[in-house]
Amino acid sequence: MSKNINTVAAALIVKNEADNIAQCLQSVCNWVDEIVILDSGSSDNTVDIAKRFTDKVYVTTDWPGFGKQRQRAQSHVVSDFVLWLDADEIVTPELKESILHALDEARPNCVFYVNRLSSAFGKEIKHSGWHPDWICRLYKTSEAHYSDSLVHEHVVVPNTHKKIYLGGTLKHNTFKYLHEYTAKTNQYIKLWSDQREGKKTSSLSKAISHSMFRFIKMYFFKKGFLDGRHGLVLALLSANVVFTRYADLWLREYVKKAP
Template identity: 60%
Template sequence: MDKPTLAVALIVKNEAQHLNACLSSVAGWVDEIVILDSGSTDETEDIARRYTDKFYVSEDWPGFGIQRQRAQQYVTSDYVLWLDADERVTPELRTAILEATALPKDNTVYQINRLSSAFGQFIHHSGWTPDWLTRLYPTSLTTYNDALVHEKVIEVPKTQVKKLNGNLLHYTYDNLHHYIGKTTGYLRSWADEREGTKKSSLSKALIHAFAAFLKMYVLRCGFLDGRRGFILAWLTMHSTFVKYVDLWLREQKHKENM
């Protein structure tokens, strides 16, 4: 039998700061690199083309799930490994991936533990670790769902899930401005997806916000991550308040226009 082939796939936009380090962590041991860009204005394309000629552009943004579906259509390999530009494959994870794809099992998808950093420190508590994500699977078996944000791989009936050794390093937030820039889009997409189907109120916004802080900082031991753990919990509280208030304000505007 021929050895199964392996592709790495990414969806990107303005990722020049991280993309080179990401792609260098997989260059030389995967068979294919597929990148779908949504309209970068920095050096993302130039960096990507140092590693692959399979660079495509789709500027109309349909949400994360459908954009990943689009990217997967360009993949020709037997397996696809999904990465974000701010992630790096460690040597231990590389070994586990190659072993898994060299001896394929029917109807099996693979989860990878992502270890994330924020503001220059890896976060080992706060509900961030462990962070098991389905990122490797046979291309013909499944794909991502249609979610605008927080998209997931579609669970196929009778599919086995196996966890791989090694971490996927995730350089989440470089600084506070980076955090604000990334979360703004997520919060808007969250409200977009729920507008008209989910009710909100100021009291709900406050309750969910305080609950988010307590859950992250106390129940999930964010205090063990030191000052950055407190900062992350506080920012999570603020973001939670913002998204519920945004949803409530949309409801009020809709009522005024009726």
Template identity: 55%
Template sequence: MNQQNTKPSLAVALIVKNEAKHLAACLDSVKDWVDEIVILDSGSSDTTEEIARQYTNKFFVSNDWPGFGMQRQRAQQYVESDYILWLDADERVTPELRQSIQQAVASNHINTVYQVNRLSTAFGKFIHHSGWHPDWISRLHRRNETQYNDVKVHESIVIPANGKIEKLTGNLEHYTFEDFFEFQRKQQKYAELWAEEKFLKGKKSSIASAVIHSMFSFIRTYILKAGFLDGKHGFIIACINAQYVLNKYLGLHLKHKK
């Protein structure tokens, strides 16, 4: 159902911090066909701002950190366009995905959230298994209908009441870490945020639970999700996932011991 006679406008929105390495390539993949680029920075110390201002004058800074979900809510407040396409700085929109996004925006369906299929790299190689692909994530929606939830990490877009989800064609390329220890540091940050959030909600864990969840994470990634088909990269990812899960549950357990 089309609600407007005029073509709906489209914004790309990002939350960033120290993304000078990736930001230009990301924005190059959208700059020629979106109506608005909104970037909310959380205190970069590199040249992120300088790069961002080459593409948009809608660059904002919020130095305190409320978590990923609420930071995206803040960014949305600066958006004026009808639709929002959410990207991370290390992602690139492929031509096929661009065409699908443009068709979805032109259709202008109400109460619809669109998902993209993210194809990620690990240490320089695209990962097609290991639970990484297909990787359907909600990233496109009408601005006035919904927003991200309040979750501090692994946030998601709230599906509107009586809403529906549609899938777009084409991949969203995701260039993750090439350095093993950089990847580990990110996972450790996510584990800490997860444990803090669960602790505040009164959730508990134990050493046995941490070990069991960690072991199952490895089995799920490497065997059930066919990580072995990704070769040594799949094995490494399975190990990292297991360590991440162990850190989450042990961290939660120890918070209750303070």
């Protein structure tokens, strides 16, 4: 456990992460003060594995969206600070030291950002808009929380707080196979459309133009070509996700208006 003035909890929301969660928790279990895990109904042995590391494992039977699920998990945290992780992420030793140093300094009115390095289909992606990937993952439990968003949730940071960028890397082992990518993005596509239905309009031309711009941005502006064939595949896949989002939203509107 940490010897710092401030205590810190590692918090996760999970579902069917039996292949990943042990490696994630092993990267923090020897130095955090608390591990809080909220499972949303895993059908594998995710919960059993989690219980090897902590007794603060909770299960919910409904799904309110990513933002509110994180809020639920945070309600179980008693430590001064909360460090958010996904089950497919690993805290490197360098990042661990940066976190402990930040806790020891105990600077007021700060939130902390970590730099995530993701791998996809067996390769680390260092361009394509994927890296550097600074995300807010550490903050004082009583001073910040996640938004209510169904998907693409974010930390609501008080205007009075300063952003601190930590050294080290958060390793993110995403999908290894294409079916894993499509399963995950299909869920996000539905939630994206659910969140905007009735509030935002779409069209087929928007679906085409936004998807084309996504490809150009990722492959050329964000130098996805430097990631080789993986960069090309990811740019094409991302463009397809954008097209499907806007097309789905447009089709929902069309069906409602159809006689």
